[in-house]
Amino acid sequence: MIGALARTLAALRNFGNSNFATLMGLLVVAVAVVLTIQHVLQHGASYFFQILTIGIADGSIYALIALGYTMVYGIIELINFAHGDVFTLGAFVSLALFPLFGVKEGTSGLGYVIPLLAIAIITMGLVGMVNVAIERVAYRPLRHAPRLAPLITAIGMSSILEGAMYLWRGPYRLHYPDLLPATRLNINGVSIGVKDLIVLTLAIALAIAFTLFTNLSTLGKAMRATAQDRDAAQLMGIDINRTIAATFFIGAVLAGAGGIIYGLYINNVTFDLGFISGLIAFTAAVFGGIGNIPGAAIGGLLIGVIAAFNNGYFDSAWTEIVIFGILIATLVFRPTGLLGMRVPEK
Amino acid sequence: MTRLRQLIRDNRSNPNAIAYAVMAIAAVSFPAIAQFATGGNADYLVSLAADGGVFVLLAIGLNVVVGFAGLLDLGYAAFFAIGSYTYGMLASEQLISSPIHHALHVPFWIALVLGTFIAAGAGALLGAPTLRLRGDYLAIVTLGFGEIVPRFFRNMKDWTSGVNGISALDVPTLPFWITGPWANTQLAIEQNFRFVSFNATAWYVLIIILIVASVIGVNNLYGSRLGRAWMAVREDETAAAAMGVNTVNTKLLAFAIGASFSGFAGAFYGAKLSLVSPDSFGFIVSITILSMVVLGGMGNIPGAMVGAILLYWVLYKFLPDAPQQVSALADNLGFHSLNVVTPDWPGIAEFVSRLKFILFGLILVSIMLLRPQGLLPSRLRSQELQRGVHDESAVVTS
Numbered sequence: 001m002i003g004a005l006a007r008t009l010a011a012l013r014n015f016g017n018s019n020f021a022t023l024m025g026l027l028v029v030a031v032a033v034v035l036t037i038q039h040v041l042q043h044g045a046s047y048f049f050q051i052l053t054i055g056i057a058d059g060s061i062y063a064l065i066a067l068g069y070t071m072v073y074g075i076i077e078l079i080n081f082a083h084g085d086v087f088t089l090g091a092f093v094s095l096a097l098f099p100l101f102g103v104k105e106g107t108s109g110l111g112y113v114i115p116l117l118a119i120a121i122i123t124m125g126l127v128g129m130v131n132v133a134i135e136r137v138a139y140r141p142l143r144h145a146p147r148l149a150p151l152i153t154a155i156g157m158s159s160i161l162e163g164a165m166y167l168w169r170g171p172y173r174l175h176y177p178d179l180l181p182a183t184r185l186n187i188n189g190v191s192i193g194v195k196d197l198i199v200l201t202l203a204i205a206l207a208i209a210f211t212l213f214t215n216l217s218t219l220g221k222a223m224r225a226t227a228q229d230r231d232a233a234q235l236m237g238i239d240i241n242r243t244i245a246a247t248f249f250i251g252a253v254l255a256g257a258g259g260i261i262y263g264l265y266i267n268n269v270t271f272d273l274g275f276i277s278g279l280i281a282f283t284a285a286v287f288g289g290i291g292n293i294p295g296a297a298i299g300g301l302l303i304g305v306i307a308a309f310n311n312g313y314f315d316s317a318w319t320e321i322v323i324f325g326i327l328i329a330t331l332v333f334r335p336t337g338l339l340g341m342r343v344p345e346k
Numbered sequence: 347m348t349r350l351r352q353l354i355r356d357n358r359s360n361p362n363a364i365a366y367a368v369m370a371i372a373a374v375s376f377p378a379i380a381q382f383a384t385g386g387n388a389d390y391l392v393s394l395a396a397d398g399g400v401f402v403l404l405a406i407g408l409n410v411v412v413g414f415a416g417l418l419d420l421g422y423a424a425f426f427a428i429g430s431y432t433y434g435m436l437a438s439e440q441l442i443s444s445p446i447h448h449a450l451h452v453p454f455w456i457a458l459v460l461g462t463f464i465a466a467g468a469g470a471l472l473g474a475p476t477l478r479l480r481g482d483y484l485a486i487v488t489l490g491f492g493e494i495v496p497r498f499f500r501n502m503k504d505w506t507s508g509v510n511g512i513s514a515l516d517v518p519t520l521p522f523w524i525t526g527p528w529a530n531t532q533l534a535i536e537q538n539f540r541f542v543s544f545n546a547t548a549w550y551v552l553i554i555i556l557i558v559a560s561v562i563g564v565n566n567l568y569g570s571r572l573g574r575a576w577m578a579v580r581e582d583e584t585a586a587a588a589m590g591v592n593t594v595n596t597k598l599l600a601f602a603i604g605a606s607f608s609g610f611a612g613a614f615y616g617a618k619l620s621l622v623s624p625d626s627f628g629f630i631v632s633i634t635i636l637s638m639v640v641l642g643g644m645g646n647i648p649g650a651m652v653g654a655i656l657l658y659w660v661l662y663k664f665l666p667d668a669p670q671q672v673s674a675l676a677d678n679l680g681f682h683s684l685n686v687v688t689p690d691w692p693g694i695a696e697f698v699s700r701l702k703f704i705l706f707g708l709i710l711v712s713i714m715l716l717r718p719q720g721l722l723p724s725r726l727r728s729q730e731l732q733r734g735v736h737d738e739s740a741v742v743t744s
Contacts, residue, residue: 162703
């Protein structure tokens with residue numbers, strides 16, 4: 001009896017890395033692709049491109065959040081649960097700044113671009129400083145504590161941030177000014193929203209700028225060195241605390257920008273928005289290979305597109321199940337994500 | 347008597363023994379004291395304590411996974427949901443409206459065992475392909491699983507009534523039951539006893555019995571060969587494997603045994619509440635249970651229990667009561683203006699109730715900063731933290 005049980009368990013255990021399992025996994029993917037193509041053909045090309053642009057625009061926002069997750073994880077191996085709420089904070093802070101700069105809904109033309117830019121810079125700076133403060137207060141003192149201690153303080157910080165926004169604006173769904181043009185381009189009978197194009201251009205430009213920054217600047221080099229081996233980096237004269245603080249700052253800047261872009265795109269925000277967005281962005285980071293910067297961006301885009309396809313062609317009640325199912329499947333079949341490298345265990 | 351005195355002398359400075367003793371005395375005397383203190387209106391408090399007992403069970407179970415075997419589980423509420431839904435479907439009219447058109451009324455005691463095994467089976471099924479993953483990857487898989495399960499139950503409308511959940515669950519029955527002054531009635535023996543929802547004391551006694559049985563069981567596991575294998579895997583998986591520990595089976599057993607506790611906790615929870623709804627098992631529940639274990643002291647059974655009791659009290663008694671208390675306090679101190687609602691000021695009670703997220707977060711952060719090892723850490727773990735070394739003698743004696 002116990003022998004049979006052990007054999008079954010062993011078979012199950014080996015299932016993950018057997019060729020048969022890989023084949024099954026590919027089969028499931030193939031069936032999903034075929035079903036999607038069938039639905040796509042039914043609904044026509046125009047609908048397809050509409051869904052695709054929504055997916056890429058959503059996905060680019062997820063990518064901005066996922067970058068912060070993946071950087072923080074790469075450098076101190078912490079799942080920063082407060083990161084999703086930093087994203088919401090970006091939306092809330094910018095929302096409060098709009099009246100100060102006289103930006104009102106219905107303002108048209110290029111005149112509002114400069115105040116909007118100023119609002120974005122102030123928001124990103126403020127949110128960055130908040131994230132640095134969180135790191136200083138809640139994570140740095142616990143750097144040598146048991147692994148779970150900073151995880152719990154991260155959850156605590158997430159609760160504090162949500163609580164602060166709740167106290168500030170209450171539990172209501174807040175309207176975010178709709179400033180982006182609502183016009184649609186018509187290319188060969190395919191209608192694409194200008195709004196979607198602006199959102200995805202902004203987000204992708206930020207993600208690329210950030211990737212270039214980590215690859216080319218001295219600080220980026222210090223960040224990568226710290227992520228690889230903190231002690232060795234310190235021996236090479238890198239100020240670890242400063243580098244980690246800078247990582248949190250940049251991660252929050254991207255999340256804050258994501259918050260503004262989200263607000264402009266979706267036009268409403270609630271205080272607990274960061275929770276599920278954070279989880280989905282985190283999934284994107286894992287999907288792309290956690291700790292891997294281009295991986296997070298590509299993972300974000302893919303998750304956004306998959307979610308949009310599921311919402312558009314299938315049942316939106318199952319979207320999150322599909323996303324988290326992909327998360328589990330990725331980890332079972334390819335634990336290091338799409339772009340992650342296999343690292344030998346120490 | 348001399349043996350008792352000897353026992354007390356031996357354990358006088360053992361925090362675990364003291365914690366067990368205090369909890370045992372408190373558990374036995376709580377209903378009577380509560381009834382006495384409130385003049386016989388303590389049913390609400392006793393019922394709340396019985397609900398809190400569910401979280402104590404969950405913390406004991408998660409402590410096996412996280413504390414003993416060192417596997418971070420961020421989706422523990424999924425197994426809790428599986429246990430609750432198992433009971434909800436097996437012991438109500440629910441299945442009449444499902445595609446099989448036939449209601450099962452499995453007795454509570456059998457459903458309790460079934461729920462335990464089904465949750466353990468789900469733990470083994472999830473664990474088998476994923477336990478090869480190390481550390482945080484496993485945590486992420488459990489997080490995903492914890493997000494999927496409640497949504498799955500919500501979407502399977504034909505079987506589970508979707509968002510409405512399953513209601514009117516069967517209650518446990520017993521051939522007889524003893525009632526007395528502790529439950530605010532005369533001392534008597536009731537025949538054919540049913541656990542009706544307003545009999546808070548009966549539920550309280552039942553959960554205390556379940557907790558005591560679980561503590562005895564887990565304590566034995568902790569000292570067993572399997573328990574030592576768990577510690578070995580937690581401390582150094584490679585070294586444990588080199589010493590001949592079958593690491594994957596060891597982890598799988600930790601996962602399944604941990605899940606089984608939430609299985610029967612779930613059955614109890616469903617039966618007591620008489621409602622199983624997909625909203626009761628979200629990520630926040632997993633996180634709360636994890637916080638209980640970590641706050642109390644990972645790897646230490648009384649620690650996890652203390653953490654669970656404390657955090658449950660904060661979340662379900664202290665924070666909900668705080669607005670009225672503060673409002674009354676403001677009145678008593680003469681600050682009546684604080685209770686006046688104006689467009690700019692929602693009133694002190696509403697203000698305090700909006701503070702609940704911040705207060706919860708502050709409690710988590712400050713306890714972790716002040717005591718990263720938890721309130722009542724295991725001796726082995728606290729020694730590691732203080733000296734940064736593994737003390738061999740501690741392994742043998744703890």
